[in-house]
Amino acid sequence: MSAPTGMTADTGTGTGALLELEDLHVRFGSPGLRGRGRVLRAVNGVTLSIGRGRTLGLVGESGSGKSTLGRAVLRLVPVHAGRVRLGGRELTGLRGRELRAARRDMQMVFQDPYSSLDPSSLVGDSIAEPVREHEGLSRRDAEVRVRELLEVVGLPGGHADRYPHEFSGGQRQRVAIARAVALNPSLVVCDEAVSALDVSTQNQVINLLEELRSRFGLSYLFIAHDLAVVRHIAHEVAVMYLGNVVETGPTDRVYDSPAHPYTQALLSAIPASHPRRAGTGTRMLLSGDLPDPANPPAGCAFVTRCPFAMDVCREVPPAMTPVDGGGEVACHLQTTGPVLAGRPLDAGGVRVGRSGGPDVVPASVEAP
Ligand code: SF4
Helix, strand or coil, rough: CCCCCCCCCCCCCCCEEEEEEEEEEEEEEEHHHHHHHHHEEEEEEEEEECCCCCCCEEECCCCCCHHHHHHCCCCCCCEEEEEECCCCCCCCCHHHHHHHHHHHEEECCCCCCCHCCCCCCCCHHHHHHHHHHHHHCCCHHHHHHHHHHHEEEEEEHHHHHHHHCCCCCHHHHHHHHHHHHHHCCCCCEEEEECCCCCHHHHHHHHHHHHHHHHHHHCEEEEEECCHHHHHHCEEEEEECCCCCEEEEEEEEHHHHHHHHCCHHHHCCCCCCCCCCCCCCCCCCCCCCCCCCCCCCCCCCCCCCCCCCCCCHHHCCCCCCEEECCCEECCCHCCCCCCCCCCCCCCCCECCCCCCCCEEEECCCCCCC
8 A cells, every 4th residue: 555645655764863862851840748849850861862763662660750751752741951853953942833843743642542532523533633734735635634544554444434432442542543643753652552452452553553664664752661562562672760761772682681670670570471571580579669759869769679789879870881782771780890780680589799789689579
């Protein structure tokens, strides 16, 4: 099938970074108790990039800041400091009409399709809305485009005359994807886009996203708490903890040789029964909850839950350091400790043998 009108098939010539985030900070203020202001550091100095036609998986616990980061990319939340560039164009200072025009090139797919579909409108009208607004198409031409887009996402064009509630969950997500790609964006932020679907429907929607990426050269920022799903779709992975990116790298390297203790814990928590689980690694459990992002620990953000914490971790924030096999990790073990990074824990704990850290790490605390 040819590309729908207005969409451009990928020529395979795109190279280099499409999205670049540089030292990005997002903060929210709240009045706090007794009038004392609290500043919640939701995203704390994130530097990342996504290549053209690539998928970056962004993972972390609920509250790690990954959804806020996705919204900051589209400037749906205010950016406190740092830079966002798309295709080399600085977006951080854009306002009003310029920002609305720039958003045409980046779209979002949410976990709940109703976030982008009006339940009281025919899906054809919901898909046509951005097309008519940005391209000024006539009603007739917009109808033709909508039918083409529905077919691209695997739905009959005639379904344009239905309401969202007349679709299954997977079909509704296909409609939301059709709306997201209607303006031929270069970047789509998928925020838990398949999390509410059963595994079989997840597979179908992921395959659709893959097909669209390959046909139209899309790039995805794929935000998910399900690490098994991310392994399936992402070329590269970034792991977030308490507003910080603590590890990045090619997907196979991160999953096969996680360098950060937090990444190791997240990966070990994939249930053995998960249909997409790879390997038979031993469960590594973490104690405690995510600290208050308005009052993060000094030094390493993970220090209050890390079984390997050393004195230096309580004082000095670890810098991102290159990892063998690609990517970077923010952990003092990478630079000051023995080479633990890149090696998963064994069943009885890991003998690390360094001053200031535990000799034997118990593998028996609470799940993340
Ligand atoms: Fe753990 Fe220290 Fe590494 Fe942070 S820097 S993850 S506390 S070992």
